[in-house]
Amino acid sequence: MTDTAVVTRAISAVLACTGAFFFLVGTIGILRLPDFYSRTHAATKCDTVGAGAVLLSLAVLHGLSVDTLKIVAIATFVLLSSPTVGNALARAAYRTGLRPWTRQERSGGEK
């Protein structure tokens, strides 16, 4: 293996691990955080940073090609749509009167 190949693979591996880490943290967040707003916050981390980093890692591994262009397109659309969905969900919840969790009312997150 040449030096560039080693460096490419190393970058790709680091990016893939970063993505996996964000997926793990996001999943734990969905399960453990106290109310809808913070869970939405955690869920969007998976699709933005998690999927973004994994796709970027694939693009780096693949080098310059048509497939890379497709991967970059997918990453762009995921980065556009996922935060928008998070925004729409949180906005809808706020508009319908869901109150954010506070430390004072520990069990009151779902009110």
Added chain:
Amino acid sequence: MKRASVAALLVLIAIPLLAAMAELPPHGSSETPAYTHVSERYLQRGAQEAGAENIVTDVILNYRGFDTNGEVTVIFTSVVAVAAILLLRDEERTSQERSSTPVSPVLLFIVRTMAPFIALFGMYVILFGHLSPGGGFQGGTILGALVIVSTVVLGPDVAHRMVPAPARPWLQAAAPLTFVTVGLAGLAVTGHYLGFPSGDEWGWVGTLMLVVIEIGIGVGGGTIMASIFWMMEEER
């Protein structure tokens, strides 16, 4: 009396069904006809004799074309049934006011930006169904989802313009109509309903017929999804 006759009818139907079940090969057996020669034939000769590189498309539209023909008719019937149930009573409530919540500018901008790409991807999935995973059902779902998103975010007026009202009944019936048309064309060309020409010289005609059916299923399926959504919206 009525109950007794219904019960008798059910028993009459159940007896041949149970008898047929007893004749089935054991579950998971590798001796079933599907594993011994049918799938082998599909995999080895499907691409040449059925007109599409994608074996799934070959099976759905060619080998089991009659089944899919019935299937798209069922989907069309579903929209007729929903219309019959939901649109029966409220003819006066056509211009009822929408919810007053303004759409977030973020959502509006992103949907406007991505709509052409979603439409392009839907058409790509429909047209590439004979080469790669995808096809009319899948692509039509993407197009229908686009119309539904537009209804919610951009408002029903914009979305209704995407599927013009005079063409709507025809577009809703597009899937069974194209299927029957292509089936009759096959009858004229090969002498069999849904017969697709194959071989080196006329294979492209068969492929073209498959693509036409895919487009029909896509347009019809998408329109039906959007139509059912609109009817349920008006009902709400």
